[in-house]
Amino acid sequence: MRGKTFIISGPSGVGKSTVLQALLERRKDLYFSVSATTRPCRPGETDGVHYHFLDVDTFRAWIAKNEFLEYAEYVGNFYGTPKRYVDEAMDQGRDVILDIEVQGAIQVTGQRPETVTIFIAPPSWTELERRLTERGTDSAEKIQKRLLRAKVEFQTAHTYDYFVINDTVENAVRELEAILTAEHCKPQERMAIINGQ
């Protein structure tokens, strides 16, 4: 059976990276999509692992050939999700995880409405503020900006298929795994199996 694609989005500070790391630890069969970018490779980074590093002309050529599920420009560099690796993994029967923002999610579901979208949310806004403060990496002003951005993003989040509340990493991973399992119980896929197709 072909794999499915799951988009996972969430505001800055919600703990999405930790949750994803724990999920991928438990589910080695998942393919975590590696983005393409035109920004230079930094020391310690490996092409094809951290990013697919492309020059600007190649990136533009891929855009022209509709080879991205979504892409964006950010501070002068391009970032995007190449279709080819996602499709390869799905053809092998692997589920694919895309860690992308709300804007990217809308681009992907526009091209592929069957994509399952999951929003990682904080238990409350005060808890998100607490986590951003505890990180100690941002000024009070920056934290307020991040909070405001999270609330704006949240206004569009009702379009997501699922909400996972990251109260504890264990709970969040349990819910993500349940969603992956449940999505493979949808009628179309299952009727094909039962009818021996």
Added chain:
Amino acid sequence: MRGKTFIISGPSGVGKSTVLQALLERRKDLYFSVSATTRPCRPGETDGVHYHFLDVDTFRAWIAKNEFLEYAEYVGNFYGTPKRYVDEAMDQGRDVILDIEVQGAIQVTGQRPETVTIFIAPPSWTELERRLTERGTDSAEKIQKRLLRAKVEFQTAHTYDYFVINDTVENAVRELEAILTAEHCKPQERMAIINGQ
């Protein structure tokens, strides 16, 4: 948070009772809906446990007052799912399991479209035939009738939200639990929590 109602249907011989028993064993918080019936109480049966035993007048009065989620007449007796116990359990935050047939499921979702429907299916038709034969309770003719009925039912089963294939009881229960968990991750319920409502 209020509980949700899950309908579980499946053809004769698929092993639905065994799967449900295993699910209820693992999830003591679930409320397994007890049907009402006008058929007489048999030795060893307890009112309110095996069935809610009603006389015909009471059953008719409940129909008139729209107190059933679904009901049917079968070999001269009425059978139905009373709303009151389902609603009490949901108000207590418990999820409710209804073990009913396709016809009953259509009645329930007509009244309450938010009800989640799950169809327990055999891995294949030959496997269902094998299971019906192995039970040793039916004649060859009866088995063929059951198989035909299962295939007819299956023609309407694409309207179900989920399909669980009962290859092993363990797998089937794991998928049922995943569906229950995933259904509580839907946006409407979760956004209310996050916004502190």
